[in-house]
Amino acid sequence: MSNTGICFSPVWAVQNRPRKTKADGYKTSPFDSMVSNYWGIIECIKNDLEKSKIAISLGNACFSAVWAVQNGLRKTKADGYKTCPFDLMVSNYWGVVECIQNDFEDFCNPEFLKLEPHGLYNKKYDFTFNHETPGHGNLHLHENWPEGKNHFINNNFKHFIERYKKRIMSFKEYLSRTDITIVFIIQFSSDKNNDPEFKQLKDALKKKYPNLKYEIKELPK
Numbered sequence: 001m002s003n004t005g006i007c008f009s010p011v012w013a014v015q016n017r018p019r020k021t022k023a024d025g026y027k028t029s030p031f032d033s034m035v036s037n038y039w040g041i042i043e044c045i046k047n048d049l050e051k052s053k054i055a056i057s058l059g060n061a062c063f064s065a066v067w068a069v070q071n072g073l074r075k076t077k078a079d080g081y082k083t084c085p086f087d088l089m090v091s092n093y094w095g096v097v098e099c100i101q102n103d104f105e106d107f108c109n110p111e112f113l114k115l116e117p118h119g120l121y122n123k124k125y126d127f128t129f130n131h132e133t134p135g136h137g138n139l140h141l142h143e144n145w146p147e148g149k150n151h152f153i154n155n156n157f158k159h160f161i162e163r164y165k166k167r168i169m170s171f172k173e174y175l176s177r178t179d180i181t182i183v184f185i186i187q188f189s190s191d192k193n194n195d196p197e198f199k200q201l202k203d204a205l206k207k208k209y210p211n212l213k214y215e216i217k218e219l220p221k
Helices: 008-015 038-051 063-070 093-101 136-142 154-176 199-208
Strands: 053-057 113-116 119-122 127-129 181-187 214-219
Touching (some): 053 154, 063 181, 199 214
Antiparallel strands (some): 113 119
16 A cells, blocks of 8 residues: 555555555555655544544533543534533433443433522432523523523423433434444542442443443543
């Protein structure tokens, strides 16, 4: 395969027999019939590798998702990324592990959802949903919530359930793909890491998604 300079490289390769001709079965490389340069090739390879990975936040707050975008490990929603459940909320490690273990069984269960002074809260997993909390940061104004500041708690949390069922589905779809590597981003900004080797998380992922290719990136506080 030619990887630098001009067309002499593939000609030399054929003449000196490290490779066949196209007629004999060789599949043309993108660099065979063009003028390339070393650093351009490196950038092409780097970009291709980045496309094979996607970062997904496991919390415990929004910074993990922001970091992933800033460091080029995932697109923005506007560019095609599908929001996942832990991107825009306050989670905790053991709650995340339990969600994966029980397939998000009670994530959207109204029996466990409650409006507390600190925000909309799931008492089973100890999660807080500040982006759906009435009045938080005046998001109901900035995002034009159709039913005002109580949009996500009205009708027994109807719109909250709709939103997070979509996000959970996106999470499962990403983890079910075999053509990419998931980079899980996690930060223990307000949550102590009592499982430094992530054994419980790895066990849950192995059981639920046995074909998943993934990495875990822990961010400093």
